[in-house]
Amino acid sequence: MDVSDFLFPRDLQVTEISFAKVLFIGSCLSDFYVRRLREANPETVYDFILFNNASDLPEKSDDEIRSYDLQYIQIPLRSVLTDAVIRIADNDKSDSPINWIEVGKQNIDQMLEKACSYNTNSGIMTIVSNFIVPQGRVSPSLSDIDTESDLAWVIRELNTYLSYAVKNYKNVYIADVDTIANSLGKRYFLDDIIFFYTHGSVFYPEWAAYERVPYWTAPEQGRIEDIPDLGSTYENRFKEFFDAVFRQIDVIYRIVKQVDMVKVVIFDLDNTMWRGQLIEHYQPGQRWPYTDGWPLGIWEAVHHLRRRGIVVTIASKNDADLVEAKWSDAVQPPFIKFSDFLNPHINWNPKADNIRTILEQLSLTPKSALFVDDNPVERESVKALLPGIRAIGSDPFLTRRILLWAPETQIANRSAESTRREEMLKKQFERENQKSSMSRSDFLQSLACKVFLWEVTSIEHPSFSRIFELVNKTNQFNTTGSRWDFDDYQHHIDKGGRIFAFSVTDRFTEYGTVGVVFILQNHIHQFVMSCRVLGMDVEIAILNHIVKLAREDNKSEEIHASLVETEANTPCRTLFLRGGFAEIGPNNFTLQADNTGIFANHVTVTLI
Structure with a gap:
C-alpha cells in the first residue's frame, strides 16, 4: 500500500473528481509539482506563479480567478527564515541574536497576505502547504533538543503558527505535507541530506550522474573517484511523495465540497464492535475474547465520528435486552456506552429493514450512510436492498483507518x-413519538414553534460557515440541488441578491440554523432546509415571510420561483404549491399580485 492510499483511503469514494484548472503559487518545488501533474493529467490546466518573497501576484480578473477550481500555495521555508539561518553559528555568537520564531511569524504574515490576494478578492478555494520539518538531529546538542536553538523545533512551531494564520482568511485550508513526509519517510525523498535544511525539496536519483563528466571538465571525468548512483546510495521514492501530495489536494477538495459525505455510520455488533458473539462467548465460567487491538480502536473511532457531527447507531440481529445488560462484559475498558448510539435497532428483523427505518427516522438517503458489518452476506444484502449505501467490515484491521481517515x-x-446534532436528534425523536398520539392540528399548536430570520450580507457573517455547510450537504429539501462556492455567495450579493438564514426552536429543543433562502429581485432562487424540522410547516411560514420581504424590496407584486428536480429532493417539490404559488410551466411557479400566500399560524417568525 503506497502512502497516498494509506493516509487517504478510497474505500468510501463514489464520485470521481476531474479538475479543469488549478493554480500553483510557490517555489521551485511547486514548479516540480506542476510539471509532474501536467504529465499525469494532460486534460487539466495547471498554471504556476513563482513566489519566493512577499511580492504582489500578477493581476488577474475576477472571471479569470473564478475559472480555477482551487489554488495551492506553497510558501518557501527558505524565504520565511531567510538565508541568515544558514549561518546560524554567527547568530549564536551575536550580541543581538535573531529570534527565528518572530522573524518566521512576521514573514509568514507578509507572504501569506500577498499569496492569498486572489482569495481575498474572490474567495477562491485555497490550500496552503505547511513546512516539512528537517530530518535527523538539527539541534546543536542533546540538551538543546526542542528549544529555541533547535531548528526543527522552530519549524514545528512555525507550522502551528501557519495553521492559526490561515484562519484569518475565508475558504483557506492547511495541507499537512509534513504528515505525508513522516508517513512515507523523509529519508526517501527529502533533500536536506544534501542541501541546506530550509531548502525543503526533493532529491533525484540521477544527480550523481551529473557529477561524472560535468561540462566544466568534459570530456574528462569530474572527480578522481567515481560516484555510485544516488538511487543505490539512498532509496528514492519522490514520485510516491508527489502522488501523495496530489491525492491530499483531491481529498481536501472533497472534504470542503462534501463530496460523497457520510452522515450516519451504522454498526453491527458481534465481530464488528467486539470479538466473538456477545451471547455465546461472554458467558460466566468461559475464557472471554480479549479486547486489545482493533476493538479499542473502533471504540475510540466512534467518539471521533461523533465529534464531527456524524450520527452513530446500531443495526444488529440480537436480543436488545441482553445486549444492553451484557454490554459492559464485552466493552472493557468502558470506552463506549450503549447510550452513545442514537436510537439503535437490535432485533431479529432483516438488517436492511432496520437500516431503512433508521434512515427514514433521520431523513437521510442510503447514499449518506455507511454500514459496518463483518458478515459479507449481510453487507451484500443491505447493498442490494438499499442502493447507494456503502458497506465495509471484512478486515477489522482496516476499519478504523477507513472510518477516521x-x-x-x-x-x-x-x-x-x-x-x-446528537442532542437535537434525540429531541426530534421525542417530538415524533408525541406526534403519533395527537391530531396534526393539536400537535402543531402544541409545539410553540418559533423561527428567527436574518439577512446574511457577506461571507464574514458569523453564521456563514453553518450556511455554507447546510447548502453543500442538504440533498432532500433543496429546491435546486445546487452547491455554492465562496465566490458564488459574493457574486450573488454583488448582483443585488439577498440571502436569508433562519433558526428554529420549539418546546422540545433549539434546532439551530436550519435553513437558507436565496432571492434575486422578485425571484426565489433557492430554498434549502434541514430535514430535522420537516413536518412542522416551518417552510410555509418562512416562504410567506420571504414573499413579504421580496415585495417590499422590489416593489413587485408578482413573485416567481423555480424548482430543479434532483434524485433526492422529493420532499421539497410541493413547497411552492403548498405556499400558494401557481405552476405556470414545468417547475416554474408564480404568486400573483392578489395572492398573499399561505400562512402557518402556529409558527411565529421574527426578523432579527
Whole structure:
C-alpha cells in the first residue's frame, strides 16, 4: 500500500473528481509539482506563479480567478527564515541574536497576505502547504533538543503558527505535507541530506550522474573517484511523495465540497464492535475474547465520528435486552456506552429493514450512510436492498483507518449545530413519538414553534460557515440541488441578491440554523432546509415571510420561483404549491399580485 492510499483511503469514494484548472503559487518545488501533474493529467490546466518573497501576484480578473477550481500555495521555508539561518553559528555568537520564531511569524504574515490576494478578492478555494520539518538531529546538542536553538523545533512551531494564520482568511485550508513526509519517510525523498535544511525539496536519483563528466571538465571525468548512483546510495521514492501530495489536494477538495459525505455510520455488533458473539462467548465460567487491538480502536473511532457531527447507531440481529445488560462484559475498558448510539435497532428483523427505518427516522438517503458489518452476506444484502449505501467490515484491521481517515467522514469546519446534532436528534425523536398520539392540528399548536430570520450580507457573517455547510450537504429539501462556492455567495450579493438564514426552536429543543433562502429581485432562487424540522410547516411560514420581504424590496407584486428536480429532493417539490404559488410551466411557479400566500399560524417568525 503506497502512502497516498494509506493516509487517504478510497474505500468510501463514489464520485470521481476531474479538475479543469488549478493554480500553483510557490517555489521551485511547486514548479516540480506542476510539471509532474501536467504529465499525469494532460486534460487539466495547471498554471504556476513563482513566489519566493512577499511580492504582489500578477493581476488577474475576477472571471479569470473564478475559472480555477482551487489554488495551492506553497510558501518557501527558505524565504520565511531567510538565508541568515544558514549561518546560524554567527547568530549564536551575536550580541543581538535573531529570534527565528518572530522573524518566521512576521514573514509568514507578509507572504501569506500577498499569496492569498486572489482569495481575498474572490474567495477562491485555497490550500496552503505547511513546512516539512528537517530530518535527523538539527539541534546543536542533546540538551538543546526542542528549544529555541533547535531548528526543527522552530519549524514545528512555525507550522502551528501557519495553521492559526490561515484562519484569518475565508475558504483557506492547511495541507499537512509534513504528515505525508513522516508517513512515507523523509529519508526517501527529502533533500536536506544534501542541501541546506530550509531548502525543503526533493532529491533525484540521477544527480550523481551529473557529477561524472560535468561540462566544466568534459570530456574528462569530474572527480578522481567515481560516484555510485544516488538511487543505490539512498532509496528514492519522490514520485510516491508527489502522488501523495496530489491525492491530499483531491481529498481536501472533497472534504470542503462534501463530496460523497457520510452522515450516519451504522454498526453491527458481534465481530464488528467486539470479538466473538456477545451471547455465546461472554458467558460466566468461559475464557472471554480479549479486547486489545482493533476493538479499542473502533471504540475510540466512534467518539471521533461523533465529534464531527456524524450520527452513530446500531443495526444488529440480537436480543436488545441482553445486549444492553451484557454490554459492559464485552466493552472493557468502558470506552463506549450503549447510550452513545442514537436510537439503535437490535432485533431479529432483516438488517436492511432496520437500516431503512433508521434512515427514514433521520431523513437521510442510503447514499449518506455507511454500514459496518463483518458478515459479507449481510453487507451484500443491505447493498442490494438499499442502493447507494456503502458497506465495509471484512478486515477489522482496516476499519478504523477507513472510518477516521477517509475524506467522506471528515468535515471542513465544525458548526454549533454539528456539535449538538446528537442532542437535537434525540429531541426530534421525542417530538415524533408525541406526534403519533395527537391530531396534526393539536400537535402543531402544541409545539410553540418559533423561527428567527436574518439577512446574511457577506461571507464574514458569523453564521456563514453553518450556511455554507447546510447548502453543500442538504440533498432532500433543496429546491435546486445546487452547491455554492465562496465566490458564488459574493457574486450573488454583488448582483443585488439577498440571502436569508433562519433558526428554529420549539418546546422540545433549539434546532439551530436550519435553513437558507436565496432571492434575486422578485425571484426565489433557492430554498434549502434541514430535514430535522420537516413536518412542522416551518417552510410555509418562512416562504410567506420571504414573499413579504421580496415585495417590499422590489416593489413587485408578482413573485416567481423555480424548482430543479434532483434524485433526492422529493420532499421539497410541493413547497411552492403548498405556499400558494401557481405552476405556470414545468417547475416554474408564480404568486400573483392578489395572492398573499399561505400562512402557518402556529409558527411565529421574527426578523432579527
